[in-house]
Amino acid sequence: MTYCAGILVRDGLVMIADTRTNAGLDNISTFRKLHLFECPGERSIALATAGNLSISQSVISFLHEGVENPETGEVETLLQAPTMFRAAQLVGRAVHKVRVVNGKSLDEAGVKFDVSILVGGQIKGGAPRLFMLYAAGNFIECGVETPYLQIGEHKYGKPILDRAITFDTSLDDALKLGLISMDSTMRSNLGVGLPIDIVTMRRDALAPELVHRIEAGEPYFHDLRERWSAALRAAHIAIPKPPYRPAPRS
Amino acid sequence: MTYCAGILVRDGLVMIADTRTNAGLDNISTFRKLHLFECPGERSIALATAGNLSISQSVISFLHEGVENPETGEVETLLQAPTMFRAAQLVGRAVHKVRVVNGKSLDEAGVKFDVSILVGGQIKGGAPRLFMLYAAGNFIECGVETPYLQIGEHKYGKPILDRAITFDTSLDDALKLGLISMDSTMRSNLGVGLPIDIVTMRRDALAPELVHRIEAGEPYFHDLRERWSAALRAAHIAIPKPPYRPAPRS
Numbered sequence: 001m002t003y004c005a006g007i008l009v010r011d012g013l014v015m016i017a018d019t020r021t022n023a024g025l026d027n028i029s030t031f032r033k034l035h036l037f038e039c040p041g042e043r044s045i046a047l048a049t050a051g052n053l054s055i056s057q058s059v060i061s062f063l064h065e066g067v068e069n070p071e072t073g074e075v076e077t078l079l080q081a082p083t084m085f086r087a088a089q090l091v092g093r094a095v096h097k098v099r100v101v102n103g104k105s106l107d108e109a110g111v112k113f114d115v116s117i118l119v120g121g122q123i124k125g126g127a128p129r130l131f132m133l134y135a136a137g138n139f140i141e142c143g144v145e146t147p148y149l150q151i152g153e154h155k156y157g158k159p160i161l162d163r164a165i166t167f168d169t170s171l172d173d174a175l176k177l178g179l180i181s182m183d184s185t186m187r188s189n190l191g192v193g194l195p196i197d198i199v200t201m202r203r204d205a206l207a208p209e210l211v212h213r214i215e216a217g218e219p220y221f222h223d224l225r226e227r228w229s230a231a232l233r234a235a236h237i238a239i240p241k242p243p244y245r246p247a248p249r250s
Numbered sequence: 251m252t253y254c255a256g257i258l259v260r261d262g263l264v265m266i267a268d269t270r271t272n273a274g275l276d277n278i279s280t281f282r283k284l285h286l287f288e289c290p291g292e293r294s295i296a297l298a299t300a301g302n303l304s305i306s307q308s309v310i311s312f313l314h315e316g317v318e319n320p321e322t323g324e325v326e327t328l329l330q331a332p333t334m335f336r337a338a339q340l341v342g343r344a345v346h347k348v349r350v351v352n353g354k355s356l357d358e359a360g361v362k363f364d365v366s367i368l369v370g371g372q373i374k375g376g377a378p379r380l381f382m383l384y385a386a387g388n389f390i391e392c393g394v395e396t397p398y399l400q401i402g403e404h405k406y407g408k409p410i411l412d413r414a415i416t417f418d419t420s421l422d423d424a425l426k427l428g429l430i431s432m433d434s435t436m437r438s439n440l441g442v443g444l445p446i447d448i449v450t451m452r453r454d455a456l457a458p459e460l461v462h463r464i465e466a467g468e469p470y471f472h473d474l475r476e477r478w479s480a481a482l483r484a485a486h487i488a489i490p491k492p493p494y495r496p497a498p499r500s
Contacts, residue, residue, distance in 0.1 A: 153405075155403075155405030155406050155438070156405050156406070156408060156409050158406060158438045159406050159409075159434040159437060159438050160482065160486075162437050162438050163437065163479055163482055163483070164482065164483060164486055172491045172492060173486070173487075173491075175492050176486060176489055176491065176492060177486055179492070180486060180489075184409040187409060187412055187413065188405070188408045188409050188412050198494070208496075209496060210494050210495070210496055211496075212494045220490075220492060220493050220494070223490075224489055227485075227488070227489050228485060228486075228489065229413055231481070231482075231484075231485030231488065231489075232410065232413055232414065232481075232482075232485065233413070233414060234481075235477075235478060235481030235482065235484075235485060236410075236414055236423070236426060236427055236430060236478075237423075238477070238481065239426055239430075239474055239477050239478065239481075240470075240473075241422045241423075241426065242422060242425050242426060242429070242470060243470050244448070244460050244462045244470070245460070246458075246459060246460055246461075
């Protein structure tokens, strides 16, 4: 399993991904699922991937090596896309290309073509944007009403984002809330685990502000988990007891 | 969709179920999914159901009318089962009976035989017990290590239960935490909605302590939702900002 979240606020973008992969239940490994494509001062793009690792790794390799643009015949890499929309389209073409190359064999082996990708970033001349791509290469874009997108094991960590994130949330708070969301997921699903990769990009910096891997035992994240747990306990204790009393029954 | 939770603590049992059903996305209705079978002083059993409503309603009808015991040939209802284990077995036979009667037609219509049921309660001479039945009629029993079971849309509301519920949690707190878990689910999934049915049973009372339906606008539940949201906001605000700073990069 996997959990990745992208949060797009006024101040910029946060991307968070865990690193746990499993082939079956008993073959657990650590693989990077958060990938950075950057040209400081000109563009900064991060991709977070979920689904079949062989598919997502091939997509990333195609994005480095280049995918042909069917309209122009030119081979384009993610470092050449002129806008974030065109970058998302390119990622979609890379997904399609993997399907063309491997789809039939996967199908014959009974392996589902399962991949989803968050593409977030900013290219000079445009605003920071965040997209979520599906296995067909189609995609949706994050908007200000719901300023986050999730892939993978998304349900455990959704309530805190639904409650707390708005477009006006600061970049630091967005990162903090993303980590709380990741913590909720990790506690309830062993398929999601440390280390956690994070990237933040401040609007118009056109370079990552922070590229960091949180390893097991890292003090801040440990403290965040403890404080969050303690706060939740305190919060439910502070809520009055249910006033419901048995009604007279026939 | 549906969300139901059963919580089994030392003091007794809490069962909570929403009432929203949907046939497709645009046909939303309210149906009771929490059903009580009781004989005060002798037994108190509650069933919460998820899955295809036609299946779960047929199961409940069979449990009222009786299902044949293949070993004895006798027709048994839930009010006759001598133990909670035998009650769970009987529910399993009722599920099986619905499959025998309707399974082929459902299959031909392309409808999955989808049902899951929580069976919780106490019968004189035994302890309170809680079971979760699957569509094949097989079941697992709730234990003290993880003193809750969930069916339906369970992921959104799992983190709070994982963090806060232990076997020593009081019955009032178990109800409160169950309602918080329900609230988290309702906020993140429109397929789960008010009214909410709750039943609590105190150990050895052999009768429900509380049978209540929370309607939209009910003051306590509204207040719980507001307090919980406010507490979560305060909790994440109180957590220090991430200390991560950009490392010198090549």
